Amino acid sequence: MSLYSAHFLRNIKQNLCVDDRDPPDIQFNHQGYLTLSSQANAHILEQNYKLQTELGAKVELMSSMRLKERFPWLNTDEVEVGTYGLENEGWFDPYLLTRSFKQKAESLGAQYCLGEVVGFECSKLDKQLSVPEFYVGQGKRIKAVKVRMPNSPEVIDVQCAFAVVCAGSWSGEVTTTLGIGQGTAEELMDVPLPVEPRKRYVYVAHCPDGPGLDCPMIVNVDGVYTRREGLGGNYLMGSCPPEEAEPDCENLNVDYDFFEEKVWPSMANRVPAFENLKLKSAWAGFYDYNTIDQNAIIGTHPAFPNLLLATGFSGHGIQQSPAVGQAISDLIFEGKFVEIDLNRMGFERFLNKQHVRESNIY
Ligand SMILES: Cc1cc2nc3c(=O)[nH]c(=O)nc-3n(C[C@H](O)[C@H](O)[C@H](O)COP(=O)(O)OP(=O)(O)OC[C@H]3O[C@@H](n4cnc5c(N)ncnc54)[C@H](O)[C@@H]3O)c2cc1C
Structure with a gap:
């Protein structure tokens, strides 16, 4: 996901340019991440390094001596080893990225509406759906999202073919209005969105x-x-x-x-x-x-074939956002992951207890 996002951001001017406006500038500051480890945890950093380089990331594994040579202002006492990203790393202004995504989406016809989702209207699945055939399975279908508009007591039903839960920290709360986490295992409703x-x-x-x-x-x-x-x-x-x-x-x-x-x-x-x-x-x-494995939850909820989840990023959601957007788009239009296989990141992992854990993630 990080490699996909890095590639996307490298080409942001082409990817998010809108005809008559200046090309987007997210103030990208290219700079590597230097992760340090004591002797006790050095094996974890070395394993991460091996995995990252096998997958194509450009990372240098540095001994304490090499660290001192490269960064003379660093005190390397109690540092056994460090990894330093040589490419595709840095930081940028997340607000500018969000604004660039929004402007591009609007230029392609997306409409934004400010309001609070307070519930959903569901129906039993039938064959007369506006969702593609591959989504007609078992379970309930979300018919409408209930939205309370600002400064108004009114709640509006927004009809939908798909709903995507991407409410950040409040995503768990939003899905409790559907009874997720309050039902039975047979209904696939016993596990809350964590x-x-x-x-x-x-x-x-x-x-x-x-x-x-x-x-x-x-x-x-x-x-x-x-x-x-x-x-x-x-x-x-x-x-x-x-x-x-x-x-x-x-x-x-x-x-x-x-x-x-x-x-x-x-x-x-x-x-x-x-x-x-x-x-x-x-x-x-x-x-x-x-709260379970500190990684993204991406994909369809098994009890609601037209409810998609894109949440739980646990502090690394901005850097993964281009990959997440592409994955959700593929699920909606193709019914499966196309660009990046994120099947392991689905909600099912909590039902099957196949959690996706990583070490040294902050
Ligand atoms: C201090 C800090 C540092 C971070 N550093 C990094 C970093 O270095 N790198 C990185 O990649 N990530 C970082 N993150 C994490 C990153 O900000 C999140 O992972 C990312 O913003 C998640 O994006 P999102 O769109 O899923 O959720 P959000 O950005 O939280 O957006 C969710 C939106 O849903 C809205 N919403 C919530 N409930 C409802 C509702 N009921 N109805 C309607 N709308 C609703 C919210 O108002 C919000 O606008 C950091 C986060 C924090 C707090």
Whole structure:
């Protein structure tokens, strides 16, 4: 999915150009990800490296000595090994990407409507469907999506041939209105969609003496990460809290102690120049967290042949978005995955207990 998306983004000007407008610019900053590992976890990083390079990713496996040579400002104490992406890695402005997708879709005839999905209307499947033949199977069909419009008590039924649940962190909640997770195993309705919000903080620090243009996105041995933000000596930093200390999701307040106690000490140890940083600002957002295996859930729900799921990206949904869009489009128009085989990412894996786990994912 990442390789597909990288290729798509390399050609974004052709892919998302709209006739009379300037070509899209998502402020792509080409820079590798440097993932570090202690001796205890080195074998996992090495396995990941092997898999990634077998699949065509250009990644260098670096010893502690090589790391020091390549990044002299890095403290390599307790670092056994690191991997560094040589191609197809970097960061960009996700808002600009979303806007470019939207403009392109509108230019091709898509209509957008702002409202809150509050339920669905279903019917038994029959042969007189507006969905292609391959979707006529067992189960119920979504006839309409119930949408509450802003500033109005009115709920409108939007008739549909297909509905795609892509409500990010709230996807689990949306599917409970269909009874998913509240029925029986025979109906394939006993397993809920395991997606919920998890609060994550992003801190912006200023450090004029920090590493310069060659500073990669660094993931420290304990999962604390940093990357350069622009060219003015600013850095984004953050980390995932341990499972037992997950913050509540009632609001988007930032925990500044988490920066003082966890993020800053880790990064100042790894990059000594960061001892002198100053915290400038911070914000929080919700990860669209798949509580079972932290990977995307893509495909048809087995009990609803015209209900598609595209959710649960657990913090890596932007980089996968071009591949996800293509996969959902293939499912709707062709009834199967064509460009990329994402069968392993389907909801069925929770019914069959064939989870898709990865290591060293933050
Ligand atoms: C701090 C942070 C850092 C991240 N860093 C990265 C990163 O480095 N790389 C990366 O790839 N990803 C990253 N992500 C994850 C990425 O943002 C998500 O995976 C991605 O946005 C998911 O896209 P989505 O379209 O599925 O969901 P979203 O972007 O969450 O969009 C879902 C939309 O559905 C709407 N919605 C919800 N419920 C309803 C309803 N009932 N009716 C109508 N609309 C509804 C929401 O308002 C929202 O607009 C990060 C996330 C956070 C919070």
